[in-house]
Amino acid sequence: MQIALFQPDIPQNTGTILRLCACMDVAAHIIEPAGFAISDRRFRRAGMDYLDQVTLTRHDSWSKFDQWRKEAGYRLVLFTTKSASPYLDYQYRATDILLFGRETAGVTDEVAAAADAKLVIPIKPSLRSLNVAMAAAMALGEALRQTNAGVKETLR
Numbered sequence: 001m002q003i004a005l006f007q008p009d010i011p012q013n014t015g016t017i018l019r020l021c022a023c024m025d026v027a028a029h030i031i032e033p034a035g036f037a038i039s040d041r042r043f044r045r046a047g048m049d050y051l052d053q054v055t056l057t058r059h060d061s062w063s064k065f066d067q068w069r070k071e072a073g074y075r076l077v078l079f080t081t082k083s084a085s086p087y088l089d090y091q092y093r094a095t096d097i098l099l100f101g102r103e104t105a106g107v108t109d110e111v112a113a114a115a116d117a118k119l120v121i122p123i124k125p126s127l128r129s130l131n132v133a134m135a136a137a138m139a140l141g142e143a144l145r146q147t148n149a150g151v152k153e154t155l156r
């Protein structure tokens with residue numbers, strides 16, 4: 001399982017998600033341009049020393065990322081509020097990439113069209129969306145549970 005962030009623009013969210021990836025032993029991908037520098041103090045504060053433990057790849061553009069993942073044969077599973085397919089009904093594979101959109105605008109139509117699946121985390125109908133880091137944690141939890149790919153060690 002891997003996580004990809006499309007043009008993230010809030011450094012604290014990205015730091016939080018990378019900490020999640022470090023703890024769950026999941027590789028992370030940032031599709032540039034991001035709305036902040038990797039040296040951003042808010043990003044580093046959210047990710048703390050966990051940032052040293054995450055396998056992070058930064059892709060220069062959407063097209064380079066998409067070419068790479070197609071060549072590698074990874075399915076792209078997009079999480080979006082603009083889907084009617086609940087994320088709990090989907091059958092994940094251990095090689096899937098879970099993709100999350102930019103905080104302010106989600107993903108472009110081109111990105112959505114390229115996804116192999118588009119899934120929603122159902123929320124109360126009158127509300128707009130989850131924070132992206134919360135959505136990533138819920139999605140990754142379910143995907144790892146289904147594929148039995150989570151870290152098995154317990155805290156000592």
Ligand SMILES: C[S@@+](CC[C@H](N)C(=O)[O-])C[C@H]1O[C@@H](n2cnc3c(N)ncnc32)[C@H](O)[C@@H]1O
Pocket residue numbers: 079080081099100101102103104105106107119120121122123128129130131132135
């Ligand atoms: C704050 S939301 C972006 C909202 C944006 N207006 C949009 O239309 O996508 C940031 C990202 O979190 C994820 N997300 C948030 N709530 C979600 C939900 N209920 N279901 C699936 N993904 C969600 C999506 O990847 C979304 O692109």
